[in-house]
Amino acid sequence: MSEERPAQAGSAQAGSAQAAQAGSARAGSSQAGSESGSAQAGPRPAGGAPELVVLRLARPYLNRLISAGLLAAVTEFAALALMATATWLLMAAAGQPPLDRLTVAIVAVRALAVSRGVLRYTERLAGHDAVLRLVTDVRTRVFATLAARRGAPPRTGDALSRLVSDVEAVQDLLLRVVVPGAAAGLVSVLAVGLTALVSPSAALVLAGGLLVAGVALPALATALTRRAAAEVAPLRGALAADAVDLTHGAADLAAFGATGAALDAAQRRARRLARLERRLAVRGFAVDAAGVLVAGLTAGAVVFVALRAGVGGVLVGVLAVGTLSAVEIALALVGAARQWTALRAGLARVAPLITDTAEQAPGTPATSTDAPKTDAGPAITDGGRTGVEERTPPEPAPAALTTPSGDRGGTPDLRFDQVTVRYRSGAPAALDTFDLDLPAGRRVAVVGPSGAGKSTLAAVLTGAVRPDGGRVTLDGRDLGTYPPEDLPAVVGGLLAEAYVFHATVRENLLLGRPGADELALFAAAEAAGLADWVRDQPDGWDTVVGEEGAQLSGGQRQRLALARALLAAPAVLVLDEPTEGLDPVAADEVLAGALAAVPAGRSVLLISHRLSGLAGLDEIVVLDAGRIIQRGRHAELIATPGWYRDQWTLQQAAEHGYLAVSG
Numbered sequence: 001m002s003e004e005r006p007a008q009a010g011s012a013q014a015g016s017a018q019a020a021q022a023g024s025a026r027a028g029s030s031q032a033g034s035e036s037g038s039a040q041a042g043p044r045p046a047g048g049a050p051e052l053v054v055l056r057l058a059r060p061y062l063n064r065l066i067s068a069g070l071l072a073a074v075t076e077f078a079a080l081a082l083m084a085t086a087t088w089l090l091m092a093a094a095g096q097p098p099l100d101r102l103t104v105a106i107v108a109v110r111a112l113a114v115s116r117g118v119l120r121y122t123e124r125l126a127g128h129d130a131v132l133r134l135v136t137d138v139r140t141r142v143f144a145t146l147a148a149r150r151g152a153p154p155r156t157g158d159a160l161s162r163l164v165s166d167v168e169a170v171q172d173l174l175l176r177v178v179v180p181g182a183a184a185g186l187v188s189v190l191a192v193g194l195t196a197l198v199s200p201s202a203a204l205v206l207a208g209g210l211l212v213a214g215v216a217l218p219a220l221a222t223a224l225t226r227r228a229a230a231e232v233a234p235l236r237g238a239l240a241a242d243a244v245d246l247t248h249g250a251a252d253l254a255a256f257g258a259t260g261a262a263l264d265a266a267q268r269r270a271r272r273l274a275r276l277e278r279r280l281a282v283r284g285f286a287v288d289a290a291g292v293l294v295a296g297l298t299a300g301a302v303v304f305v306a307l308r309a310g311v312g313g314v315l316v317g318v319l320a321v322g323t324l325s326a327v328e329i330a331l332a333l334v335g336a337a338r339q340w341t342a343l344r345a346g347l348a349r350v351a352p353l354i355t356d357t358a359e360q361a362p363g364t365p366a367t368s369t370d371a372p373k374t375d376a377g378p379a380i381t382d383g384g385r386t387g388v389e390e391r392t393p394p395e396p397a398p399a400a401l402t403t404p405s406g407d408r409g410g411t412p413d414l415r416f417d418q419v420t421v422r423y424r425s426g427a428p429a430a431l432d433t434f435d436l437d438l439p440a441g442r443r444v445a446v447v448g449p450s451g452a453g454k455s456t457l458a459a460v461l462t463g464a465v466r467p468d469g470g471r472v473t474l475d476g477r478d479l480g481t482y483p484p485e486d487l488p489a490v491v492g493g494l495l496a497e498a499y500v501f502h503a504t505v506r507e508n509l510l511l512g513r514p515g516a517d518e519l520a521l522f523a524a525a526e527a528a529g530l531a532d533w534v535r536d537q538p539d540g541w542d543t544v545v546g547e548e549g550a551q552l553s554g555g556q557r558q559r560l561a562l563a564r565a566l567l568a569a570p571a572v573l574v575l576d577e578p579t580e581g582l583d584p585v586a587a588d589e590v591l592a593g594a595l596a597a598v599p600a601g602r603s604v605l606l607i608s609h610r611l612s613g614l615a616g617l618d619e620i621v622v623l624d625a626g627r628i629i630q631r632g633r634h635a636e637l638i639a640t641p642g643w644y645r646d647q648w649t650l651q652q653a654a655e656h657g658y659l660a661v662s663g
């Protein structure tokens with residue numbers, strides 16, 4: 001079966017060229033390495049091969065590691081000696097010799113059987129003692145490097161994966177590869193030496209068998225599994241990152257109708273991982289079976305040669321069993337090689353973080369291994385359809401926000417009819433018999449104190465919360481009867497605390513309208529007050545915004561989320577606190593820009609705790625504890641005693657001073 005290339009996996013996962021690019025970068029960063037015959041997942045760290053970087057770090061614990069290796073060798077040798085002695089005892093006893101001739105062997109069998117357990121325990125103790133000390137050092141270094149990369153931190157899922165599974169690769173390298181490998185090598189040499197004392201020709205045959213078991217088969221195992229194994233660790237990292245996006249960004253994915261695509265991408269990745277792991281297991285078992293065959297053939301050949309050399313019957317039996325035992329010990333190298341192959345990608349990911357600590361200054365962009373762009377999730381866009389390649393955005397041509405390409409029909413009339421929402425039975429209603437008409441083209445604001453039920457209204461509209469009573473209809477059709485995938489095109493927009501994905505600005509915007517052209521992107525960014533910032537970035541639309549938009553200011557994050565909602569341009573646009581985190585002047589500008597950008601004929605439901613900028617709206621509804629306590633236009637409401645007028649006065653005073661209000 002031919003190996004699938006990571007890039008192909010990426011394209012399959014995301015179903016588009018752009019996603020393939022991101023997917024291959026995320027899931028297959030090791031491709032280059034594997035193609036060039038190396039299983040590394042990224043560039044070679046400054047300190048050389050990843051294994052050498054790790055082993056160099058192990059220097060302070062060298063004595064402990066050597067002790068562990070020697071104890072492992074003695075343990076294996078004790079096992080071999082036990083088998084050989086027990087065979088001699090059984091075969092010699094068959095001849096019914098005087099008991100005193102067997103005494104030494106009987107005592108030896110007992111001593112070896114007991115000591116094997118004790119030795120194994122001591123070896124494990126010594127090995128783990130050294131390795132756990134080393135792993136603590138490695139974790140500290142990795143953590144320090146990740147923490148220092150404030151300029152371009154890796155994703156939470158990815159960082160977690162590095163801290164946990166990749167660092168465990170260091171542990172496994174020593175405990176499962178280096179120590180048992182060294183022990184197997186040492187015991188093999190001893191076994192050949194002892195056999196040579198009995199029959200040099202049998203020793204030669206044994207040496208041949210041991211070379212096949214300890215060198216040829218491990219090399220075969222490495223060759224058969226290297227490429228698949230190199231893809232597994234980055235895929236696991238990508239899946240961890242998917243989990244972060246799918247959980248933290250669930251509401252936004254749903255609001256833009258992208259949940260299915262994101263889930264599909266994650267599932268494709270999970271299936272790819274399962275396929276690779278199955279392939280690794282099948283090839284691994286095949287090599288194991290070949291190992292058993294080699295053991296049998298070597299034992300047969302040793303017996304044949306020993307008999308021809310005139311070795312006595314009892315000793316031939318000892319040689320046969322000893323050979324089986326020795327080859328089995330050498331076969332541990334196959335397991336070590338497989339482990340090594342599986343560990344290499346993880347080691348390659350962790351090694352730069354060990355060597356980086358000193359060099360990586362805070363704020364320094366990450367190296368290509370960690371370039372956030374490579375980690376950007378392909379699942380959030382259905383990209384590859386923009387055709388926009390320029391690194392620096394050009395000056396935008398004047399453009400109005402256009403609606404998405406598909407004809408969605410006219411704007412439907414939205415109606416809330418006695419809607420009641422209760423999050424828990426017995427708890428006060430978050431929305432209590434709420435009524436609202438939003439005919440096509442109308443613009444309504446819902447305001448009210450914290451906890452009044454404003455965001456609950458948005459949640460009902462996006463289908464995230466189902467009413468306990470009453471109806472929400474679009475052109476008379478119950479909202480609940482719309483397929484979830486159709487709803488975002490009709491009603492949606494900016495949710496409270498919108499999630500910004502660790503991807504480029506472009507990819508974040510395209511979540512709103514996959515395939516939007518650059519003109520549309522600019523129009524939305526302009527309306528949200530983000531375009532100047534994009535133009536100032538060296539990477540323009542390809543600027544990576546960091547996990548949850550960490551590399552943006554709070555205001556920029558909000559503008560990005562607003563631009564995405566404006567780009568989506570559903571028939572009924574919901575804007576939940578669109579100016580949250582902006583200063584009053586910027587908030588007024590952005591709100592005015594956003595409302596002006598909504599095409600005529602589309603409806604707007606604006607949710608806000610800020611009352612500035614609402615004068616042009618058709619209606620303002622004041623909510624308190626889920627109930628409507630006031631409604632009317634801005635001019636009417638500030639002329640009427642009540643919550644709205646009080647709040648307006650307070651907010652104006654806070655923003656402009658009491659003199660401005662009284663004047």
Ligand SMILES: Nc1ncnc2c1ncn2[C@@H]1O[C@H](COP(=O)(O)OP(=O)(O)OP(=O)(O)O)[C@@H](O)[C@H]1O
Nearest residue numbers: 423424430448449450451452453454455456457609
């Ligand atoms: N997921 C939830 N589970 C339980 N109760 C909730 C949940 N979401 C909101 N509530 C409750 O419903 C009521 C209305 O909350 P909602 O978030 O709609 O208010 P809000 O007007 O948007 O407030 P704010 O302006 O502070 O965001 C509150 O009492 C809140 O505690």
